[in-house]
Amino acid sequence: MPYYHISAMPDQVIEYLNCRPGRIYADCTLGGCGHAGMILKNILPDGLLIGIDQDKDAMKNAKEYLKPYESNIHLVHDNFVNLPAILSKLEIKRLDGILLDLGLSFHQLQASGRGFSFMKDEPLDMRMNIDSKIMAKDIINNKSEHELKQIFKKFGEERRAGRIAWKIVKIRAKEKIRSSKHLARIITEAIPGKARYNQKIHPATRVFMALRIAVNNELDRLKSFMKFVPGCLNPGGRLCVLSFHSLEDRIVKKQMKTLEKGCTCPPQFPSCTCGKKPVVRILTKKVKRPSEEEIQNNPMARSTKLRAMEKL
Helix, strand or coil: CCCCCCCHHHHHHHHHHHCCCCEEEECCCCCCCCHHHHHHHHHHCCCEEEECCCCHHHHHHHHCCCCCHHEEEEEECCCHHHHHHHHHHCCCCCCCEEEECCCCHHHHHHHCCCCCCCCCCCEECCCCCCCCCCCHHHHHHCCCHHHHHHHHHHCCCCCCCCHHHHHHHHHHHCCCCCHHHHHHHHHHHHHHHHHHCCCCCCCCHHHHHHHHHHHHHHHHHHHHCCCHHHHHHHEEEEEEEECCCCHHHHHHHHHHHHHCCCCCCCCCCCCCCCCCCCEEEECCCCCCCCCHHHHHHHHHHCCEEEEEEEEE
């Protein structure tokens, strides 16, 4: 099946990245290459794009989709948390813009065969990078009830984490839980009938999100990235981040504010003693959201939050 995905908020991404001919940018999560293609069109004829993705399906798609721009792009199969090492290997000191799109692609949900969706009957994998060792089935079948509860609560903000963890442990004592449909059914059965039917989202939504985050160590990698990323930007260089749930957005928002503030001294101090200076200027004082028109054309963009900053 061809790699299919519609990128969220493409016009706003190009605007906040301030794409210009001759500059160097990094798309740290290529996905379906919608953003990458637009960046390249705006930096021609002599600009350069570093295209990164940990998903081999995405890399295969990128080689084909971006073939017309092969002289203006370096494709790298890796995780965005390794951006400094990637730049060092390419002998690039700093960038003029960086994009980080944290969402799942339509392809990953519908055609990857890795169990990202509870609507399909697929192996419980959920690895973005299939070279990684830990799969969702390993967590579901091997973690203790307490550990499962903590994962669902911390990464999925699931209110019934304990009840769901108990149900999973009870079922797996009789048989291994191996498929996405099987797990979704167990989660659904763990929710009391009235609450189950009053939910606006599928009962398995938050647990599946929590598992995906745990399998791919997403939040720790994002925290690390947000701390080192200013060092990867030229003065005036920009970072644009698209997040899709509150845990991601909270990390991005908090670190941007920290970088903009600089000083970490307590408010009661008469003067600064830490010596830390502001590193960035936040460009999105209020988070940006997709228009109603875009949501109608691309429902997967509904939960998108865009934040951007500029290196001082």
